[in-house]
Amino acid sequence: MARIVQPDAAGIAEAVDALRRGELIGLPTETVYGLAADATNDTAVRRIFSVKGRPETHPLIVHVAEAIELANLTTEVTPLTRALTQTFWPGPLTVIVRANQDVSRAVTGGRDTVAVRCPAHPAAHAVIHALGCPVAAPSANRFGAVSPTTATHVVVDLGNDVDIVLDGGECEIGLESTIIDCTSDSLEVLRPGAVTVEQLHTLTATLSDSSEQRVSDGTASESRAPGMMQSHYAPRARLVLHEPGDHFDTDGAPVLDFSGDLSTAAHTLYARLRALDASHIALAHVIVPPPGGLGQAIRDRLTKAAAGG
Structure with missing residues (x-):
């Protein structure tokens, strides 16, 4: 060990x-x-x-x-x-x-x-x-x-x-x-x-x-650079993504909100995804930040993480 x-x-x-x-x-x-x-x-x-x-x-x-x-x-x-x-x-x-x-x-x-x-x-x-x-x-x-x-x-x-x-x-x-x-x-x-x-x-x-506009989503060539796979950074839990302001029924599932302070959202993103798996959560709703700035990177990671569910 x-x-x-x-x-x-x-x-x-x-x-x-x-x-x-x-x-x-x-x-x-x-x-x-x-x-x-x-x-x-x-x-x-x-x-x-x-x-x-x-x-x-x-x-x-x-x-x-x-x-x-x-x-x-x-x-x-x-x-x-x-x-x-x-x-x-x-x-x-x-x-x-x-x-x-x-x-x-x-x-x-x-x-x-x-x-x-x-x-x-x-x-x-x-x-x-x-x-x-x-x-x-x-x-x-x-x-x-x-x-x-x-x-x-x-x-x-x-x-x-x-x-x-x-x-x-x-x-x-x-x-x-x-x-x-x-x-x-x-x-x-x-x-x-x-x-x-x-x-x-x-x-x-x-x-x-x-x-x-050429920020790649990995569809052109998934081996050009790290992190370009369509599914990546994925927890075992299924993630359902929502835009800020969306109305949705949680059905009792937890909600992770990354639409606030972007530095904090980035800093805690992976720890919060890991916590879902540690708690054996099967499904979680995720509010993504608006596009642009650091929000674009957070959206990229969450989109790929959700593709693995």
Whole structure:
């Protein structure tokens, strides 16, 4: 069973030693907890897919300690990509770029592109910096299930498959990162997150109004990037979604309202979905937030979660 370890100097050293031995660890980030492996160790990377039950064609996100390390993974850091990373890194933004020959195709799902993020959580930064190379780290849960936002969630889901989980507390944001395809002259948001389309518009006029409408629902290609499956983040409970102001009969089922403060809604979303399953709730009504801003990311997660019921 996995041990929960504090992210002090001794805990960081223990985590790094485990990664160097080719083991998997539970790694806190500001978005969700990751199932981390040395991204340069193909055997360890393939074990991520095995432990999660994740298709090997579904690419992983590579996490770096510093923005400058992006240049070690791609054939070109374009001015647009540089502007994005200078503005939003470290933070909840993943960029998809052309992978160079040094990036393992085990990480990219066989593609010639790689997804890269620089996390803001101090424990994640400390581990990656001390390891001296990037880590591959999808969410630390079974594929398609509800993401973990505490160390205990990781132990419950994957306790027999990881040795240690660094306890970084509750994830500050609580939703996976925004994913942007940066391989063309315009930006395409493949997965909405805490870095919003509105923020991207503020940064650059390259993201046109037409690009804003290309927030993928996964129907084009479910393996382009993490989180693009039509059913994902799903509890066992069936979720029935409602817009704010809708009138509906609950028939005694619980109601989860995510239409209020969006930061709080994002922060608590996965914990509340997990609580449904812990209480053996079969059906719940869910009030989604209005579209736009962080609400778009919350709607995306709830729509995919409801598709699994």
